[in-house]
Amino acid sequence: MADGEHKHGSKHLSLDDVQSIIGRAIMDRGFREAFVKDPDGTLKKMQISTTVDGVADEKAIALIKAIAEALGEGNRGVSLEEALETLRKSYLDSADGVIRPRCG
Amino acid sequence: MTPHEKRRGVHIVSLPFTSLQYPNLGASLLTTALRGRGIKCALDYFAFDFATRIGVESYLMLSHENFYQAFLGEWIFSDLVFERPEDLDMEYLATVLPDFAEPLEVLQLMSLALSARSKTRDFIDSCAASVAAQEPALVGVTTSFQQNLASVAFAKALKLRAPHIPIIFGGANCEAELGQNLLKQFDAIDAVCSGEGDMSFPTFVEMYLQTGVLPNVAGILTREAGATDSQTTPGVLDLDALPIPDFSDFYASFDGTPGLSDLLQPAPTIETSRGCWWGAKHHCTFCGLNGNSMAYRSKSPERALTEFRHQADQYGADFVVVDNILDYAYFDSLLPMLRDDPHPYLMHYEVKSNLFPKHIDAMAKAGIRKIQPGIETLDTGILKLMKKGVTALQNIQTLKLCAQAGIFVDWGFIFGFPDEDPQSYQRMADLIPHLHHLQPPAAFAPVRADRFSPYFSRPADYNVDLSPAAPYRYIYAGVGEDLGQFSYHHQMSGAGIDAAHEYSRCTRTAVTNWIECHGQALYYIEDQTAQDFTLIDHRGPSKRRSHLSRLESDIIRQCSCINSYHRVVEQLAPDYETKEIEAAIDGLLEISALVSERRTLLALPLAGGGYKCAPNWSEIRARNLQEAGQSVEA
Numbered sequence A: 001m002a003d004g005e006h007k008h009g010s011k012h013l014s015l016d017d018v019q020s021i022i023g024r025a026i027m028d029r030g031f032r033e034a035f036v037k038d039p040d041g042t043l044k045k046m047q048i049s050t051t052v053d054g055v056a057d058e059k060a061i062a063l064i065k066a067i068a069e070a071l072g073e074g075n076r077g078v079s080l081e082e083a084l085e086t087l088r089k090s091y092l093d094s095a096d097g098v099i100r101p102r103c104g
Numbered sequence B: 001m002t003p004h005e006k007r008r009g010v011h012i013v014s015l016p017f018t019s020l021q022y023p024n025l026g027a028s029l030l031t032t033a034l035r036g037r038g039i040k041c042a043l044d045y046f047a048f049d050f051a052t053r054i055g056v057e058s059y060l061m062l063s064h065e066n067f068y069q070a071f072l073g074e075w076i077f078s079d080l081v082f083e084r085p086e087d088l089d090m091e092y093l094a095t096v097l098p099d100f101a102e103p104l105e106v107l108q109l110m111s112l113a114l115s116a117r118s119k120t121r122d123f124i125d126s127c128a129a130s131v132a133a134q135e136p137a138l139v140g141v142t143t144s145f146q147q148n149l150a151s152v153a154f155a156k157a158l159k160l161r162a163p164h165i166p167i168i169f170g171g172a173n174c175e176a177e178l179g180q181n182l183l184k185q186f187d188a189i190d191a192v193c194s195g196e197g198d199m200s201f202p203t204f205v206e207m208y209l210q211t212g213v214l215p216n217v218a219g220i221l222t223r224e225a226g227a228t229d230s231q232t233t234p235g236v237l238d239l240d241a242l243p244i245p246d247f248s249d250f251y252a253s254f255d256g257t258p259g260l261s262d263l264l265q266p267a268p269t270i271e272t273s274r275g276c277w278w279g280a281k282h283h284c285t286f287c288g289l290n291g292n293s294m295a296y297r298s299k300s301p302e303r304a305l306t307e308f309r310h311q312a313d314q315y316g317a318d319f320v321v322v323d324n325i326l327d328y329a330y331f332d333s334l335l336p337m338l339r340d341d342p343h344p345y346l347m348h349y350e351v352k353s354n355l356f357p358k359h360i361d362a363m364a365k366a367g368i369r370k371i372q373p374g375i376e377t378l379d380t381g382i383l384k385l386m387k388k389g390v391t392a393l394q395n396i397q398t399l400k401l402c403a404q405a406g407i408f409v410d411w412g413f414i415f416g417f418p419d420e421d422p423q424s425y426q427r428m429a430d431l432i433p434h435l436h437h438l439q440p441p442a443a444f445a446p447v448r449a450d451r452f453s454p455y456f457s458r459p460a461d462y463n464v465d466l467s468p469a470a471p472y473r474y475i476y477a478g479v480g481e482d483l484g485q486f487s488y489h490h491q492m493s494g495a496g497i498d499a500a501h502e503y504s505r506c507t508r509t510a511v512t513n514w515i516e517c518h519g520q521a522l523y524y525i526e527d528q529t530a531q532d533f534t535l536i537d538h539r540g541p542s543k544r545r546s547h548l549s550r551l552e553s554d555i556i557r558q559c560s561c562i563n564s565y566h567r568v569v570e571q572l573a574p575d576y577e578t579k580e581i582e583a584a585i586d587g588l589l590e591i592s593a594l595v596s597e598r599r600t601l602l603a604l605p606l607a608g609g610g611y612k613c614a615p616n617w618s619e620i621r622a623r624n625l626q627e628a629g630q631s632v633e634a
């Protein structure tokens, strides 16, 4: 059995899964809405688990909750794609390339 | 030096995350100094290669200063140095990152960071392979701010490929005990240049190339000399003696990065001084800049001008000045020289906030169109606690005079100072709506105890306890009690500030509104040549137009800069009754055309310069270019 694979066929949430969940949620409105409404159910369908040996993995659960909440924000009003695009543009406009802590 | 070693020369590398827009001044100075001594020296800006791998836009987002305190740049490379279970990374993403960004930003940053992280191992390997293939005699690694983890990962990878090549670290992350710690913790590092390396590093390299043995040079720590042997670097006393840095390596990398020039305009860096003349006398309590080299030194105006001209001829007249504070003597020397020079200079300077119109005028004419005056807050009591040496009214005056002159003020609001008065936040929240036409802060953030600051060095004096900022635990994972030896930023607790987030909430809300309405909130004198002023007031939702009497207009004139109540009355007394003047001042305070502090007054509407509110940076830039074009035509 591969590392992180559970007996019932689902595997434990990995950072790769996190990335693909975010990527899919940004692109696919149906997936996003389903995920925001029922993150656990959506993960189950994807055969991804947030338990280890039947015990809840609090850190994985917190991360999934944070993602669902952020996606929920994006669903208000404008589409998530548009909101992220606006965000991206505003950074590029304001970026002066400086990496420095402020003098205060 | 042996011809063999000399031929192989030195390789200096700069790893992510660092600026793609400005050359690294320290590394460029050292490269130039070595080349000046006849030593072959290559300078590799590997950050550009990484930006190409992950996408330039992604790189810019991940390194944006808004999220600087999340240390994403370090987190992305950290698992190459400190292996750890994935759940610790999940905890970072779920609990730390959201403290530094809005929910949607968090989502985007998570996605970009995870994607970038999956590319770090190949990237570091390729950097090491490329350097090893050139067989340099010695490799220098420059690390400042968020370059530490990529730098250590690179050193480890290079050591595996070429164990015989000595690796020396330098840069701000190697200052004092930070440098000692790097040498102690990582076997791949053979030496650390701590503090200013302008003299010590070239001497060290020259001696090594001659003998093949790492020499003992003051300011350079080696295992042989003892990692904890804190030899201090002799700071450069005569900055005129430094070479003019060669930025050709940076520009070659910039030009070789596809798509970058569509997003950024590169600009040369310049330093006209080192240290801080204010901090040398009254160290601001939170400031860790300058490490152990606070002593102030500046270039002669002639030498500084030569460097400005030389770089402008090669790379254009937009500059990034890296000084921590402008030399006051320059107001009468360098600034008029820059004003009279034909190059259309445009630059940023850090200054102290006690500026008068003549200073602002001199800066604007010299092309200093962006300043960082360290405003930090709008409460005199808190400014006193941080030893800033200015009052709230002086800070407001700086914002107003700069708005009038078309100078962008870059500043951040900080809160949570030990022993501050929680009530002051309600007062600031009440004041801020009257300042909506001025430049708002870029952010509202808690004060930190940075390493080398008084808060860090003497926490007991301020009754605070320190702990490394939250992200460090996830970046330097597994170092346990040694964490405090890696950290630069620290959070404070005690001294009444544990509830600071709560009691400062009203000011945070006021600042958020200020940022949101900036650009639409106008406040200005309609016609300054008129004897009786009309004020156009669009600071709030209700748009007002107020016609002032002659007396009220005269008071506004008298208070264009901070003036004492007593003097205003005295100056207008020949023409008006004292009671009349006092009543008019009260009326102007009532409509917030004036602000007052301890019997001093300042008028708030903008006058002159043609601006109705503080202009944004792109407006200032465009106007500067237009004016430069006109003066060239003339």
Ligand code: SF4
Residues within 6 Å of the ligand: A103, A104, B276, B277, B278, B279, B280, B282, B283, B284, B287, B288, B289, B324, B325, B374
């Ligand atoms: S905060 Fe600025 S003025 Fe104060 S000591 Fe630091 S560099 Fe100097």
